[in-house]
Amino acid sequence: MELGIKTRIIILMVASALIQASSKDVGQQLEDSLDELIPTLLACRKLAGVSIAVVRGMETIFIKGYGRVDLDEDDAVTKNTLFGIASLSKAFTATLLGKLLATSKQRYTWDTSIRSILGNDFYLYDRIHTENITIKDLLTHRTGYPSYNSIRHQSALNRYRLVQKMRFLKPTLPFRGQYKYNNLMYGLLTYLTELIGGDTWENLMNRHIFEPLNMTSSTFIYQIELARKDLAKSYKVDYDGNLRQVSPQYHSYWGKIGGSGSVVSNAVDISKWLKALLNKGKAEDGSDVIPEEVIQDCQKPYESIRVSSWDIAYLRPAAPVSYTHFSYGLAWRIGFYRGWRTIHHTGTSMGYLGQITLVPDLGLGIFTSLTGDDPGYTSRRHIHYMLWIC
Secondary structure (H helix, E strand, O other): OOOOHHHHHHHHHHHHHHHHOOHHHHHHHHHHHHHHHHHHHHHHOOEEEEEEEEEEOOEEEEEEEEEEOOOOOOOEOOOOOEEEOHHHHHHHHHHHHHHHHHOOOOOOOOOOEHHHHHOOOOOOOOHHHHHHOEHHHHHOOOOOOOOOHHHHHOOOOOHHHHHHHHHHOOOOOOOOOOOOOOOHHHHHHHHHHHHHHOOOHHHHHHHHHHOOOOOOOOEEOOOOOOOOOOEOOOEEEOOOOOEEEOOHHHHHHHHHHOOOOOEEEOHHHHHHHHHHHHOOOEOOOOOEOOOHHHHHHHOOOOEEOOOOHHHHOOOOOOOOOOEEEEEEOOOOEEEEEOOEEEEEEEEEEOOEEEEEEEEHHHOEEEEEEEEEOOHHHHHHHHHHHHHOOO
């Protein structure tokens, strides 16, 4: 089955209905249409489960799960099903660090050099990087380092040892010369956060973000009980073209550097996160959790992003309307769609597939989490394109 004419008709019907619907009708319109669309998506793509949350202002207007938690069991995905959110974790890392910086009385800022925090024992490959690299450089992927992700397979690796090993890694691009995505730098940021905050990164995240936002289900992939029935199993396409489960232990092992992609959450909790980001850092109860200036700093464009081969398919003339994300902020991509400024990020980690889109001027936030295979972010993007107009 192809995701073709039928699905496009459904999307157009959703768009038409949402434009005409009042606020209280939007949720039902979405549910009726998505109940038809998402099963079609699951049937024609290599996907096992989908979880969706849509918020507008302080209101959750849609939240639901589809598909199965485990392809070998009958348990259905619900709004409470937990997913690894992969690189959507990076925005939590940046926000937590920003909150700590805001309370440091200007001792540290986004532009503080890493060496001034870690001391003279901190070295990178050359003098330019060692003496000049800053917190902002790490957050915006402008260090010039390639991914070096394979280092994360070393059994003895921890955050301190990661910092020590980084002096042996060679950059392949000029310092601050070009955007180059790098997960290891968020491991370094995790270690920095622990030094600045005086506690483990996990405890700091719980105390400063999860608990005050009442994100009671959120945790970390290496701390959760991997056999839990409400934790969605991740899947990748095997050599025979079928979905195969990825070992849960792999995710636990892979995520231990922390800030690059270790958060586990669900649609209920992420909806609270979206509301805070869209409402000047306030929790649902009205309390101030995240300083507004931290949110603003994270959502500013700092580094330009090259257009990838996948992106071209979503730009005119290949697409009827261009969707851009030409800039990177502090753990967010910034762009435009239909004239509206968008803040978004994706997360992909061995069968866990996430995306968040914020449209601040509309007070709109969208979260999707999937399990399975989604090359080119195609399934995630199409869901978000449809939902953002609500």
